[in-house]
Amino acid sequence: MAAPHDVRVSSLMNQTLVETVADRLRAIVGTEHVITHPDRLVAYESDGLTAYRVAPRAVVLPETTDQVSKVLSVLHGEGVDVIPRGAGTGLSGGALPTPDGVIVGTARMNRILSIDTKNRLATVQPGLINARLTEATAPYGLYYAPDPSSQSACTLGGNVAENSGGPHCLKYGVTARYVTGLTVVMADGEVVRLGGAGREVAGDLDLVGLFVGSEGCFGIATEIEVRLLPIAEGIRTLLGIFDSMEAAGHAVTDIMASGLMPAAVEIVDHATIVAVEASVFAAGYPTDAGAALVIEFDGTEAGLDADADRAEQCCLAAGAREVRRATSEEERLGLWKGRKKAFGAMGRIAPDLLVQDATVPRTRLPEVLARIAEIGEEYDLKIANVFHAGDGNLHPNILFDRQNPDELDRVEKASREIMELCVSVGGTITGEHGVGVDKRGYMPLVHNAVELEMLRRVRWVFDPHGNLNPGKVVP
């Protein structure tokens, strides 16, 4: 698949200039932290969206805000494209390089700078892996709520860039809710501080909220202040087994309408169950089931059993053939296993996987899922669904082989039909993975020309020359 970004001609086309710039970058971050050898650049050709691959001219790995500032100042002065990159787990091509661009990776900026237990705050560098933060704060009875499925690998900086969600965002909200302040290096190397806990009444415009989700186009966040939550006293986890996706969808609607507030409501469909059970991640889900529904409640221990009972009743009333309930942490992890390992299991049944991401109003889930199945049949493609059902965030996963051009063409057409379908019922083209390069072509489905032009202009507020992550988000 050809990379869909604009191929911008920057001054790095000249190889001599590349070496000159690389030498200046080495002087800032150290020789070993600037990568220019083609063999080593291969690892940076794509992020989690492997269908698009472009080798950058160089990768630079700074360690401090000051180094990021100096690096960006050099690259800005030379008019070089800058592609910020965390762990490269993104699924929309947000970290896809441009042919003459330089990746600024945050892998070495992985420290927790402070944990303030009195105010339930932590300040971290952008390269910190999401799960490491909760591991560090758990001894104080605190945790960081946003939990993308890739949380054992993805970074906080990437989460900020994408405004990442996760299964438990149903109850607790996405990344933007937890970021209180940022230190940002702008495109020209200027270091600015935005927001900060305690400064809420200073100023009217929420620049922190605007920066979160800007997909690396506004600046590089080098210090991230986040709010922590107290760890819940108890957890109850249920697994509902259904004969059909439609029945599972009705159970979700009933649970949410009943006044319950689950922490997570997740669905895997028949195709996913079969893939998981055939893999090393087998979780004991029945392979003849149409769908499996994971429901989790957390909070005060005293009320949890009653909530779980009510959710179980909703499942049974919607036609669940069986509802399992975890009685230990080990069992809880077992119930989650089929959901958490779904993407890994699919690698076994197809060489390539396009993880789609769209959100629809929850009540439209049953009809949308039925139509997605039809689209799969029409294009002769296998589509497996794993998704955050509680907030209507779908992940139809299209299995394919990118060596097969005809199949690749059908994948693109089916993807567009799925996006058009989701928008037509009042949804949107991405709920948590971001636009990147993958969904840039779908942006006119949800934004008219006036809105797209406003998005471009807002980008210029932060990066007037357009050097930061060019070719992303806005077509």
Added chain:
Amino acid sequence: MTLLERFRGAVSGVAAHDSFEAVGRLALGEPPSLTASPRSVEDVAAVMGWAAEERLGVLPLGRGSEVRPVPDGPFIVLETSGLSGIDEYQPADLTITAGAGATFASVDDALRENGQWAPFDPPRARQRSMGGFVSTADHSPLWAGYGALKNHVLGATVVTGDGRILRLGGKVVKNVAGYDLLRPVVGGRGRLGVVASVCLRAFPVPAEERVLVVKGDSALDLIERALAVGVAPVLPVSIVVAGPLMTLEGRSAMVLRLHGAGSTVDADQATIEQHLGSSSDVFDGASGTAQSLLEEIRDFGGREACRVELSVLPSRVGEVLRAAGAAGLRSLVIDTYAGRIRAAADRLDPTDVDALRLAAEEAGGALRVLDWAGSDRPSDTPCRAAEVRLSERLVSIFDPGGVLWPTRS
């Protein structure tokens, strides 16, 4: 040709008049040049486009409850009462969309008919229009449990200063399709555009609300105990210290609100009382006393001529309050979990408020003057230079003619 005649010639179908009667807490000084009453988002766009061409300021007016200080230069009023319908409500999706002129009360009442509500409780909430409610996004005492309003505004239709219509966000809970332009609009006090309609996330009404009250002689006496609740294993949906309170015959109090099933709030209450080392007065949230108390806290400072608001890290609240006491501010509402303080008095010395602002800034916080009687209004804590620069650039693309926010003195 008069201005009104020019308006009627240029903007057909939108009602307008050149008389004006003040409403609510509105204090305009000079009357507006005319008042326009659009009935659709397209009408709003037409009015904004015309005002931009005429270089007239535009003051969007819902219920007039939060417009201060007086506008600067000639301006028109764009009243939103013609945009007062509930446009879409799908209870099973927990979302509701309403026009900017709809009152928060009408939205909340519609939700409650279906066992849902909007858990936001800023001052005079029920009287506010949805447009003003979203544009100001004032702090709510329910912040600990439900977070800030900006996290729950799913979408809005906004008209820019030159009449462009932007449909921002949507009606789904998760949406990252493009930069989040909705964020700076919520709480942006109208600087980026006129909010014409709003889609809000709704929540199920909790099975039970319980209000725990611990009385004290002054707010300062109760601060340490309230901060202790903030780190207890159980998190109330609201932790507020306030006083003096008429409902409690002039005493101050720490007021905690618990939401959930009966068995949950029983357990939460027991845990909190154990953590505090004492029992509390307990009220059913629906009782008359609890309602009076919660309304008094919510609308606190509404009668006083001078009001200031501070934000500070929760652990630094005590030291800032001591400075507030020195400044003569003894009527206080403090959300100790959020570190937000509202203080009010009939008269204040601006030098004392400056000292309070400095104390807040010393503690890493900030102060904003909400109401001030007299011409010697003290300064707010300024934004950092880079934030000002970015904000001004942002405003310039939403409002190239500078017609919005004519109260920016």
